[in-house]
Amino acid sequence: MIRLVDVHKSFGSQQVLQGLTLTVPRGAITAIIGPSGEGKSVTLKQMIGLQQPDRGDVQIEGRSIIGLQRAELNTVREKFAMVFQNSALFDSMTVYENVAFPLEEKTNLSKDVIAERVRNALLDVGLRNVDHKYPDELSGGMKKRVGLARALLLNPEIVLFDEPTTGLDPVIRRAIHQLIQETQAKFGFTAVLVSHDIPDIFEVAHYVAMLYRGTILQFGTPDEIRASDNPVVRQFISGSLDGPINIGVA
Numbered sequence: 190m191i192r193l194v195d196v197h198k199s200f201g202s203q204q205v206l207q208g209l210t211l212t213v214p215r216g217a218i219t220a221i222i223g224p225s226g227e228g229k230s231v232t233l234k235q236m237i238g239l240q241q242p243d244r245g246d247v248q249i250e251g252r253s254i255i256g257l258q259r260a261e262l263n264t265v266r267e268k269f270a271m272v273f274q275n276s277a278l279f280d281s282m283t284v285y286e287n288v289a290f291p292l293e294e295k296t297n298l299s300k301d302v303i304a305e306r307v308r309n310a311l312l313d314v315g316l317r318n319v320d321h322k323y324p325d326e327l328s329g330g331m332k333k334r335v336g337l338a339r340a341l342l343l344n345p346e347i348v349l350f351d352e353p354t355t356g357l358d359p360v361i362r363r364a365i366h367q368l369i370q371e372t373q374a375k376f377g378f379t380a381v382l383v384s385h386d387i388p389d390i391f392e393v394a395h396y397v398a399m400l401y402r403g404t405i406l407q408f409g410t411p412d413e414i415r416a417s418d419n420p421v422v423r424q425f426i427s428g429s430l431d432g433p434i435n436i437g438v439a
């Protein structure tokens with residue numbers, strides 16, 4: 190389980206997280222939603238220790254990761270996989286090489302076993318006959334699938350998704366959401382998903398956390414969030430221009 194307790198994080202004079210407290214339920218999909226620039230990605234980075242909080246605590250399985258030595262932090266990070274917005278594939282490597290990379294780096298498995306695992310991982314995300322292609326030769330949706338296959342290969346306990354559907358058309362977006370749901374149900378990992386896909390995300394996530402002004406304004410099931418009477422939450426999920434959220438447009 191991931192717990193952020195009273196996390197504060199500033200960059201210069203900009204206070205981004207201002208006492209954020211969030212418990213991410215184990216073995217479920219939690220979506221973090223909220224206006225742009227409010228600190229959703231920063232929150233993900235706190236979870237995996239890529240950024241240290243100025244104040245507050247981050248706990249993974251009940252243990253604080255603040256102040257851990259690099260080696261200890263690396264051990265904690267082995268529980269995690271991260272799926273980035275841009276899929277973060279190596280352009281000079283084939284799909285096969287991209288997916289095999291973590292196994293070749295982190296395990297002593299034989300070439301045959303690696304080949305079998307890579308094949309299965311690609312099938313798990315619905316990709317066939319793309320092993321020898323380069324990322325340039327793939328569509329955006331296929332690249333996301335390759336990124337997901339690579340993330341799942343080391344059987345992570347926690348998968349962090351930072352806007353995994355950015356730049357995809359609505360049909361492919363839905364396919365990627367379905368894939369996240371299916372793989373999460375199959376492997377049971379804890380998923381944290383930063384997303385702007387409203388209302389689609391309410392069909393995907395088990396829990397939704399609304400981030401606003403540096404804290405979690407509301408946490409609940411999609412039904413609870415949809416039924417919220419908080420004016421900020423209501424404005425945000427309805428996409429209305431009228432309401433308390435300052436969108437900075439005159």
Ligand SMILES: Nc1ncnc2c1ncn2[C@@H]1O[C@H](COP(=O)(O)OP(=O)(O)OP(=O)(O)O)[C@@H](O)[C@H]1O
Pocket residue numbers: 200205223224225226227228229230231232
């Ligand atoms: N390493 C950093 N150095 C300085 N400022 C940063 C850094 N990381 C994030 N920020 C700032 O913190 C704020 C929150 O950024 P973050 O990327 O978490 O927003 P977000 O909610 O994920 O936004 P979006 O929905 O647009 O992706 C932004 O104003 C950003 O410029």
